[in-house]
Amino acid sequence: MSDFNRQKIVSSVPQKGFFGHPKGLFTLFFTEFWERFSYYGMKAILLFYMYYEVTKGGLGLDQTTALSIVSIYGSLVYMSGIIGGWLADRIFGTSRAVFYGGILIMLGHIALAIPGNITFFFVSMVLIVLGTGLLKPNVSSVVGEIYSEEDSRRDSGFSIFYMGINLGGFISPLIVGAVQSHYGFHLGFACAAVGMFIGLLVFLLTKKKNLGLAGTIVANPLSPSEKKKVFSIIGLAVVIIAILVSIAIPTGYLTFKSFIALIGILGFLIPTIYFVVMYRSPKTTKVERSRIIAYIPLFLAAVMFWAIQEQGSTILANYADKRTQLDFAGIHISPAWFQSANPLFIIIFAPVFAWLWLKLGKRQPSIPKKFSLGLLFAGLSFLVILLPAYFGGANSLVNPLWLVLSYFIVVIGELCLSPVGLSATTKLAPAAFSAQTMSLWFLSNAAAQALNAQIVKFYTPATEMVYFGVIGGISILLGVILLIVSPVIQKYMKGVH
Structure with a gap:
């Protein structure tokens, strides 16, 4: 997108109105609030739905298989962002992409809400992905579009937006978990569908x-001849x-195990291809190429961080x-409610971090140093959760406050890394690949x-201490390395702070 179009968009957005930020932040805040309400509400009970017995309303899958499916599903959800980013950049713009995506998500939750079999489950997964x-x-x-590149409110705006994400993520597990406990899984999934409709x-x-005009201008539109060629390629690829x-399924070449391996390869191959394509593109300037180089170690640090944070909905769920004592302080705790801990802490502390970055000016x-702090706290959160097994053994039920403490520590790391990563992505992105670079972040x-x-298949109560200790230790080590090399990364960022 040209600088002229960027300024044209900023000028079209009322710049005062939502906590001192552009009015458009209100629309994006609440749209994402309800989308995250639907997503996290569904995800809070998804693992249990898969491995609970059929008599309890579940699908009766093996527990290890269920853990892997949730991880693969989460990977595909974020991997599909490349398609969404490309369609927005080249065909119909970000605003339409948001609307079409919301419709598909709502239909996916409706499919989960229909009592059926595992076929309905996989149909819903495809739609939601x-x-x-x-x-x-x-x-x-679009959040990035409503601010000028020099606007000092930008990082603060992303932190507020991030708080909206987590406000939806906090409320939904409480509501959906309670509905599931009293009325079953399918009505719980129906609540998620209603949330997306409101969004x-x-x-x-x-x-x-x-x-x-935010979200309406296509950054790098296809020409008519290019559209015809692309649609032909897509159609052929689908066939x-x-x-x-x-052929592969009946012959045994495509199994669940081989599919997990394939997604594992694609998870790293696709971003590698994108980095190469953006770096070599004639539409990428010399300064933008330098910023792409700086973005690579930040990307790898984010992978390590999310590998720990996302286990909050698998291993920690x-x-x-x-492993947790669910009768505590006179109440019975639904295991789904722990999924509200992470967003609750973000709601509380996101404004603090937004104020802190503004106060420090x-x-x-620097951005790389904030990322290193994120890795250090993520690693510490896993070291904390291994302590109950060390003190009480692998077979005893654990005080729920240990789990809450682990969620709290990883949130401190998340606030150092995630909203900053969103903002850094919009700053470091080549102009011709703005939406696609955001997809690359995801x-x-x-x-x-x-x-x-x-790696989730290596977790058992017997290997609990080693599992948490090794992963947590690796994260802390990488955080220290990133802190040491942060001045070098900063030089490659060419003026972005």
Whole structure:
């Protein structure tokens, strides 16, 4: 997108109105709030739905298989953002991508809400994966569009936006978990569908007044001849994939194990290809190439961070269900409620961090140093959760406050890394690849969860201390290395702070 178009968009957005930020932040805040309400509400009970017995309303899958499926599903959700980013950049813009994505997500939750069998489950997964790929990276890109590049409110705005994400993530597990406990899984999933419907209404009713031209200008549009060629390639690819799958499944070449391995490879191969394509593109300037080089270690640090943080909905969710004392302080705790701990702490501390970065101004830590802090806290969160097994043994039920403490520590790391990463991505992105670079940021999460699908099978109560200790130790080591090399990375960022 040209500098002229960037300025044109900023000028069209009312710049005062939502906590001192552009009015468009209101629309994006509440659209993402309801989308995250639907996603995290569904995800809070998804693992239990898969491995609970059929008599308890679940699918009765093996627990290890269920853990891997949740990780693979999470990886595909973020991996599909590449498709959503490309469609927004080249065909219909970010605003339409957000709307189309919301519709697909809502249909996916409706499919989960229909009592059926595992076929309905996989249909819903496909719809939610595609829908989130369209919505998630593009709504964040629009946040970047409503600020000028020099606007000092930018990092603060992303922190407020990030608080909206987590406000939805906090409320939904409490509501969906309670509904699931009393009325079953399918009504819980129906609550998620309603949440996405409300999000779509907010977006449609307020975008014209609050967002102006944000999200409407296609950054790097295809020419008519290019469109024809691309659609032909896509159609051919779909046919080829369908044929290969129909052959591979009956012959035993495509199994769940081989599919996990394939996603693991794609999780790292796809971002590698994107880095190469953007770096070599004639549309990328010399300064932008330098910024791409700086972005690579930040991307790898994010992969390590998300590999720990995303286990909050797999390993730690299972830990809550199987290893935690759920009768505490006179109440019975639903294991799904622990999924609200992470977003609750972000709601509390996101404004503190937003204020802190504004207060420090030019004295705040550089972006690479903030990332290193994120890794240090993530590693510490895993070292903390191994202590109950050390003190009480692998078979005793654990006080729930240990689990809450682990979630709290990783949140401190998340606030150092995630909203800063969103903001840094919009700053470091080549102009011709703005939405796609945001998709690349979310691919760090895809790579992390693809990696998790491989390693979660090593977790058992017997290996608990080694599991948490090794992963936590690696994260702390990488955090120290990143801190040491941060001045070099900063030089390659060419003026971005």
